[in-house]
Amino acid sequence: MTGLLEQVFNGLQLGFVYALIALGYTMVYGIIRLINFAHGDIFMVGAFVGVLGYTAWGLPFPVAVAVSMIVCAVAGVTIERLAYRPLRYAPRIAALISAIGVSIFLEYFCSLKFVFGPNYRVVTRPFEVTTFTVGGANVTNIQVVVAVVVLALLAGLQYMLYRTRIGKAMRAVSQDHDAARLMGINVDSVISATFGIGSALAAAGGVLYAVAYPQIWPFLGIMPGLKAFTAAVLGGIGSVPGAVLGAIIMGQVDVLSAAYISSQFRDAIGFSILIIVLLVRPTGLLGSRQREKV
Amino acid sequence: MAEPLLQIKGLTKFFGGLRAVSDFHLDLGQGELVGLIGPNGAGKTTVFNLITGMLPLTSGEVRFRGESIVGLPPHRVFGKGIARTFQNIRLFKEATVEDNVKVVLDARAGYSLPAAAIRTPAVLRSEVALREEAQQLLGILGLGGRTDTAAKNLPYGAQRRLEMARALAGKPSLLLLDEPAAGMNPAEVRELVSLIRDVKEKFGLSILLIEHQMGVVMNLCPRIVVMDFGEIIGEGTPAEVQGNPKVLEAYLGRGGVA
Amino acid sequence: MADKPRGKGFFAPGGRLLLPAVLVAFYVLARVLVAAGLLNGYWQLILDQSLIVATASLGLSLIYGFCGQFSLGHAAFYGLGAYTAGLISKLWGHGDPLWFVGSLLAGAVVAGLVAVVIGLPILRLRSDYLGIATLGFGIIVKVLMDNSGKLIPETGGATGMTGVPMVANLTWVFIVAVAAIFLVRNLVFSRFGRSWVAIREDEVAADAMGINTTRAKTLAFVLGCALAGLAGALYAHRYPFIHPSSFDFLKSIDFLIIVVLGGLGSFSGTVATAVAWVFLLEGLRAVLGVAFVDYRGVVYALILVAVIILRPRGLLGGKEWSALLPRLGRRDGREEAKPHG
Numbered sequence: 001m002t003g004l005l006e007q008v009f010n011g012l013q014l015g016f017v018y019a020l021i022a023l024g025y026t027m028v029y030g031i032i033r034l035i036n037f038a039h040g041d042i043f044m045v046g047a048f049v050g051v052l053g054y055t056a057w058g059l060p061f062p063v064a065v066a067v068s069m070i071v072c073a074v075a076g077v078t079i080e081r082l083a084y085r086p087l088r089y090a091p092r093i094a095a096l097i098s099a100i101g102v103s104i105f106l107e108y109f110c111s112l113k114f115v116f117g118p119n120y121r122v123v124t125r126p127f128e129v130t131t132f133t134v135g136g137a138n139v140t141n142i143q144v145v146v147a148v149v150v151l152a153l154l155a156g157l158q159y160m161l162y163r164t165r166i167g168k169a170m171r172a173v174s175q176d177h178d179a180a181r182l183m184g185i186n187v188d189s190v191i192s193a194t195f196g197i198g199s200a201l202a203a204a205g206g207v208l209y210a211v212a213y214p215q216i217w218p219f220l221g222i223m224p225g226l227k228a229f230t231a232a233v234l235g236g237i238g239s240v241p242g243a244v245l246g247a248i249i250m251g252q253v254d255v256l257s258a259a260y261i262s263s264q265f266r267d268a269i270g271f272s273i274l275i276i277v278l279l280v281r282p283t284g285l286l287g288s289r290q291r292e293k294v
Numbered sequence: 295m296a297e298p299l300l301q302i303k304g305l306t307k308f309f310g311g312l313r314a315v316s317d318f319h320l321d322l323g324q325g326e327l328v329g330l331i332g333p334n335g336a337g338k339t340t341v342f343n344l345i346t347g348m349l350p351l352t353s354g355e356v357r358f359r360g361e362s363i364v365g366l367p368p369h370r371v372f373g374k375g376i377a378r379t380f381q382n383i384r385l386f387k388e389a390t391v392e393d394n395v396k397v398v399l400d401a402r403a404g405y406s407l408p409a410a411a412i413r414t415p416a417v418l419r420s421e422v423a424l425r426e427e428a429q430q431l432l433g434i435l436g437l438g439g440r441t442d443t444a445a446k447n448l449p450y451g452a453q454r455r456l457e458m459a460r461a462l463a464g465k466p467s468l469l470l471l472d473e474p475a476a477g478m479n480p481a482e483v484r485e486l487v488s489l490i491r492d493v494k495e496k497f498g499l500s501i502l503l504i505e506h507q508m509g510v511v512m513n514l515c516p517r518i519v520v521m522d523f524g525e526i527i528g529e530g531t532p533a534e535v536q537g538n539p540k541v542l543e544a545y546l547g548r549g550g551v552a
Numbered sequence: 553m554a555d556k557p558r559g560k561g562f563f564a565p566g567g568r569l570l571l572p573a574v575l576v577a578f579y580v581l582a583r584v585l586v587a588a589g590l591l592n593g594y595w596q597l598i599l600d601q602s603l604i605v606a607t608a609s610l611g612l613s614l615i616y617g618f619c620g621q622f623s624l625g626h627a628a629f630y631g632l633g634a635y636t637a638g639l640i641s642k643l644w645g646h647g648d649p650l651w652f653v654g655s656l657l658a659g660a661v662v663a664g665l666v667a668v669v670i671g672l673p674i675l676r677l678r679s680d681y682l683g684i685a686t687l688g689f690g691i692i693v694k695v696l697m698d699n700s701g702k703l704i705p706e707t708g709g710a711t712g713m714t715g716v717p718m719v720a721n722l723t724w725v726f727i728v729a730v731a732a733i734f735l736v737r738n739l740v741f742s743r744f745g746r747s748w749v750a751i752r753e754d755e756v757a758a759d760a761m762g763i764n765t766t767r768a769k770t771l772a773f774v775l776g777c778a779l780a781g782l783a784g785a786l787y788a789h790r791y792p793f794i795h796p797s798s799f800d801f802l803k804s805i806d807f808l809i810i811v812v813l814g815g816l817g818s819f820s821g822t823v824a825t826a827v828a829w830v831f832l833l834e835g836l837r838a839v840l841g842v843a844f845v846d847y848r849g850v851v852y853a854l855i856l857v858a859v860i861i862l863r864p865r866g867l868l869g870g871k872e873w874s875a876l877l878p879r880l881g882r883r884d885g886r887e888e889a890k891p892h893g
Contacts, residue, residue, distance in 0.1 A: 108849025386749060
């Protein structure tokens with residue numbers, strides 16, 4: 001029984017990280033109906049930059065996380081400007097293909113020897129791992145750190161979305177671009193901000209992931225990215241609470257299937273869930289029905 | 295007494311809490327031309343979508359030639375003899391003008407996949423016949439000279455006529471026209487009115503027409519149904535409708551006549 | 553009453569024998585180069601690979617270029633064909649020509665059947681979701697391939713399958729590619745192709761105009777995946793070993809790049825681009841040397857993004873090489889292939 005509880009805590013840790021990534025997917029989709037394929041790779045870049053921050057650049061851990069978030073926010077905004085904005089009025093698939101291209105570019109660019117190199121890197125942790133018990137199960141301080149950071153960021157996001165003007169603007173634009181523009185909202189800026197915030201969250205997720213599972217490489221973002229996307233769809237794409245809910249569920253599924261079924265098949269199980277959700281309830285658990293206008 | 299071609303009773307559509315169409319009814323007889331008017335958002339296009347099966351209805355009855363067509367997918371409704379055009383022109387833009395029509399004629403082509411794969415003489419004969427039939431239909435609609443251009447390159451008025459040609463290719467008995475005169479100048483509108491009359495005559499059609507341009511509707515349609523907020527608020531001859539206070543209120547109350 | 557067409561001459565564009573003549577010439581040239589020692593084993597392999605990739609890409613062209621169904625899992629079907637055919641030849645065929653042909657057909661059929669099973673539920677999805685679902689499917693298939701050794705040891709699981717008799721030579725590959733080209737061309741210019749284009753352009757309108765969109769989409773998907781399976785079957789018989797990593801997401805992207813670059817809705821563009829793409833990559837490898845492996849992904853990605861932003865409809869944008877058009881085939885404004893007699 002303690003084994004199960006420990007796995008649940010592991011799943012929670014992973015789920016929190018997925019939540020940070022899933023939020024970026026859901027917000028971008030909500031605002032421009034694009035599946036930002038490259039988002040998982042921003043997560044990867046965040047992991048690398050953060051780790052470099054507290055190792056090679058000697059920054060204190062929180063500062064390293066902040067730096068990583070800023071770098072990735074800039075990267076996200078730049079990508080939107082260069083690779084997605086030109087296609088805003090093109091067929092939906094064109095932007096998706098561009099996103100795929102950006103994703104591949106990030107992965108292979110970071111694999112180049114003068115960037116991060118193609119190999120796995122073992123990461124040193126910024127602090128000693130300590131364990132203590134809760135309800136008979138082992139809990140690490142890393143899990144606590146992840147939980148605290150993620151919950152803080154979620155609270156910050158919630159505040160921003162509902163108590164600030166920019167948040168209100170984001171919600172307006174995700175409903176109707178034209179109406180928002182008529183209200184005087186600078187839609188382009190809002191979209192850029194969305195990308196920036198989503199990327200920053202993913203970056204934080206990346207650093208936390210690196211600390212929790214201390215091995216990083218340029219293709220780190222693929223599986224967590226796809227699973228976080230599944231989480232966003234599961235929760236209802238476009239819905240912020242949905243993304244978090246979906247991520248918690250996906251975290252549990254991922255860890256429990258690896259522990260009790262087979263670690264070989266954890267990815268296959270994750271994707272099967274995605275396909276089933278898309279077929280059975282594409283609007284997800286908390287999403288709203290959308291109709292095509294004839 | 296002949297049974298009406300199209301019988302609609304109690305047609306209702308809810309989108310969640312929003313009532314888009316409420317208790318719509320209509321009996322359209324063979325050879326009739328009925329106009330459907332009303333302010334924007336009245337639910338007219340929704341009625342078309344419900345009839346053609348593009349939207350599932352919440353409740354109500356729709357009978358075509360006495361047979362219920364509720365629940366049939368759009369391509370089956372088309373097969374029964376009901377064709378439509380769209381408010382926002384939905385042509386197959388990258389396909390040629392000829393192909394836009396041929397793809398509908400194809401339903402009667404009937405050659406098999408293996409035959410098509412090796413392009414048998416029978417397939418070739420079929421293709422020649424299809425082309426001729428398409429050319430003929432396009433000629434009637436005034437599109438004969440441009441059959442090879444991509445549909446997206448046609449001028450606006452020609453695109454609307456192509457949509458009609460495409461709908462007619464299915465040899466329908468009932469044609470649903472959704473704002474065919476939208477965006478046309480007065481000369482084009484006059485041409486359109488006489489085209490609709492011609493086509494109705496030539497193909498023996500019954501027509502249900504949504505239109506905002508009162509000149510078109512009052513001229514063409516012996517009978518008019520008026521909708522507002524999803525409900526029928528009046529019906530009758532053009533004169534009757536024009537004199538109906540509820541109809542005037544629906545239009546004038548919105549800050550302007552259509 | 554149609555005009556009696558003037559004769560066009562057999563070898564003029566659109567003339568009846570031009571296409572076969574060109575293809576025969578291509579084949580003869582290749583054989584001559586080999587015999588003269590000008591085309592060594594390495595470049596022969598590249599040539600064969602380019603034709604195999606062209607065949608598989610034609611499949612994706614049907615599915616996505618013509619019918620508009622965004623599939624990111626094409627490599628999975630390529631792989632299914634490879635493993636099916638490879639196993640058959642390894643276990644039972646041992647290089648016998650009849651078994652070889654049988655294995656090719658089996659590869660196509662298995663891929664097609666899986667496409668039916670997968671296609672029926674997922675083709676209902678809207679294009680971006682369909683892309684994700686097919687992507688997920690591709691990953692599931694790859695995981696299964698990696699673990700296949702547990703069920704069928706001869707597949708070698710994640711280390712790859714060896715022992716498939718390498719009986720696919722230029723002649724075989726060429727014949728299959730040519731057959732695929734004619735098949736796709738004929739279908740595209742038939743009622744099937746027209747229904748696919750209508751669905752691509754506006755599925756809702758196509759439905760309203762009497763087209764059974766479910767049936768048409770499924771047909772395109774099954775045929776396209778079967779072509780991929782057929783190509784994969786050839787692939788299995790041309791390389792010394794087959795490895796699951798050859799059928800991963802990046803391979804699906806390879807096919808996507810080819811179809812997009814070559815022009816959506818242009819099968820001749822797809823074929824030309826496939827051949828050019830394979831040779832381009834090898835050329836890059838020759839130029840960059842060891843660095844090629846590093847830069848390959850970066851180059852791919854930049855090309856993909858540049859093309860999609862600058863020419864969203866691809867380099868050829870839906871136009872066909874008129875020489876390849878069948879009789880009664882036409883594109884906007886181009887010379888039509890006039891029917892004979």
